[in-house]
Amino acid sequence: MSWEGFLPEDAIVMGTKKSELKDTRPLDSFFQLRKEMESCHQCSLHEFRSRIVHGVGAEHADLFLIGDAPGAVEDQEGVPFQGEAGALLDKMLAAIGQNRTTVFMTTLVKCAPPMERKPNGDEVLQCRSFLLRALRIVQPKVILTLGSFPTQSLLNTTLPISQMRGRLHVWEEWNILPTFDPSYLLRNPSAKKEAWKDLQWVQKILET
Numbered sequence: 017m018s019w020e021g022f023l024p025e026d027a028i029v030m031g032t033k034k035s036e037l038k039d040t041r042p043l044d045s046f047f048q049l050r051k052e053m054e055s056c057h058q059c060s061l062h063e064f065r066s067r068i069v070h071g072v073g074a075e076h077a078d079l080f081l082i083g084d085a086p087g088a089v090e091d092q093e094g095v096p097f098q099g100e101a102g103a104l105l106d107k108m109l110a111a112i113g114q115n116r117t118t119v120f121m122t123t124l125v126k127c128a129p130p131m132e133r134k135p136n137g138d139e140v141l142q143c144r145s146f147l148l149r150a151l152r153i154v155q156p157k158v159i160l161t162l163g164s165f166p167t168q169s170l171l172n173t174t175l176p177i178s179q180m181r182g183r184l185h186v187w188e189e190w191n192i193l194p195t196f197d198p199s200y201l202l203r204n205p206s207a208k209k210e211a212w213k214d215l216q217w218v219q220k221i222l223e224t
């Protein structure tokens with residue numbers, strides 16, 4: 017049985033057009049990617065960064081996590097998903113037998129926006145080629161988007177996360193399962209039950 021068989025009967029597959037941002041370079045590496053990020057001035061966020069926040073994890077991982085943007089702590093550390101929300105994300109991963117060395121995790125933009133605001137559409141678009149190139153290196157089985165913002169941004173929709181989670185979506189050549197942002201779960205612990213269901217689907221996909 018394919019892993020799609022583990023999804024609930026009402027799960028739907030939403031198709032999106034492949035973007036014009038296709039990167040056809042045959043050889044790419046995280047070394048090259050990091051080098052280009054370090055000198056990137058493609059959007060105004062470079063003015064505010066202390067450090068580039070690279071993605072972290074396994075170079076070839078089955079699970080690829082995408083959050084919205086680095087915050088102030090991440091900007092200082094240069095590592096995504098720090099603080100209380102990062103600790104909760106670590107626990108969520110541990111619950112399905114994963115950790116920061118077995119998955120790959122990153123954000124839509126690699127420089128922290130000022131005042132912890134969300135990145136705007138232009139900043140996300142300017143940074144998207146780094147995300148696509150990382151995905152093509154990692155080749156994950158599934159992407160877990162963390163919260164409304166990265167999910168809406170990738171799927172080009174305004175639907176709330178409550179309507180997008182519990183369903184499999186397709187973006188570019190990738191399968192996306194949306195779930196709640198750990199920061200949201202800290203503020204709304206009752207949603208952890210739903211997040212756990214999302215993680216169980218991810219676990220089944222990874223085991224298949």
Ligand code: SF4
Pocket residue numbers: 053056057058059060061062125126127139142143
């Ligand atoms: S957010 Fe991305 S596109 Fe903008 S300056 Fe940083 S690395 Fe470059």
